[in-house]
Amino acid sequence: MTTVGADDTEKNIRSIQELVNAGLQRVPAVYIRPVQERARCTSAPNSITNVRDHQLPSVPLISLSSSSRQLLQQVTHACSHWGIFQVIDHEVPISLQNQLWSATCHFFSLPTKTKLELISQDPSCPLLFSTGFFSHEKVKEWKDTLGFKPNASMNQELLPYFLRGPMLNFHKKMKVLAHKLCEAICTTLALDCKGFCDSQLSRETMGFNYYPTCPDPDLTFGLSSHSDFGSLTIIMQDEVQGLQVRKGNAWIDVVPIPNSFIVLLGDQVEILTNGYYKSVEHRVVTNTMKPRMSIACFYAPNEHEHVKPLNQFVTRGCPTMYKETKFGDYLKHGFNRGLNGKSNLEFSS
């Protein structure tokens, strides 16, 4: 087994997966979190309970084939107490999910050089491969990501042949699911569904995440604590546990359930509802045993859209908590600042 020393790995890092496959035995310095930010640290001033130490509630599980009354009750509960739920009976064919998993596994099994060759430099190519979350982040995340940003003028021919079909078909099915979920959420808020969903789901992106095994999971995160910048995120995760959500003072594991999706409320829902529904803080921890993969579909307003609390959520007893902000500026601020809990909401405060 080759040993890759920390010093070899700090320049030009393109793929953490490649370093791990080459036998990396220590976490390189650029991936090491300051002590107070680590997952298991109990001496941090605002330290929160380690999820494994206590008997904690689990993330709500909702069947989309429930009666509409039951469905709305469950969505109301999940959105007002959690900002996250898992759904089953969603009508996204398991065969399509499996096709996309196989294609994604194949992509991540390729050498970094081949991965990069598959991603065209043509500006109309909607794909981007990266390590960590941002190219300029101070401490890197323990993950590699293939980002997909579909748009009307993208050249589909530039998508790698083995990913093209499953990716585009899955993206189409997930849009239908996103609308269904958004309509349920709107109904619980007594809002005009069409206008709300059309604007909040108009910017679509997908992230294919690969979290390699880590020699010392206590030192690093697959993805550090954050809330999503957009409105709604739907995640398909494999059978390897790693995603955790913050509930009060505890981090709770989102336990993998076969043929389910995870639904998360993002910051724009919190802004529009003036904090009535809140975005959920979440993170991904790594492990020494098995790599983890997830596919996240992000829905958000267009970048030119201005977002502010809707009138019906602003009352004398509940004055406006957020100022009007252009979503493009919110996004830019978040990307420049990096992931840090729910702090990006301060930009709109």
Ligand SMILES: O=C(O)CCC(=O)C(=O)O
């Ligand atoms: O990998 C996951 O389960 C979570 C991914 C995530 O939170 C994100 O990409 O924003």
Ligand SMILES: [Fe+2]
């Ligand atoms: Fe996220």
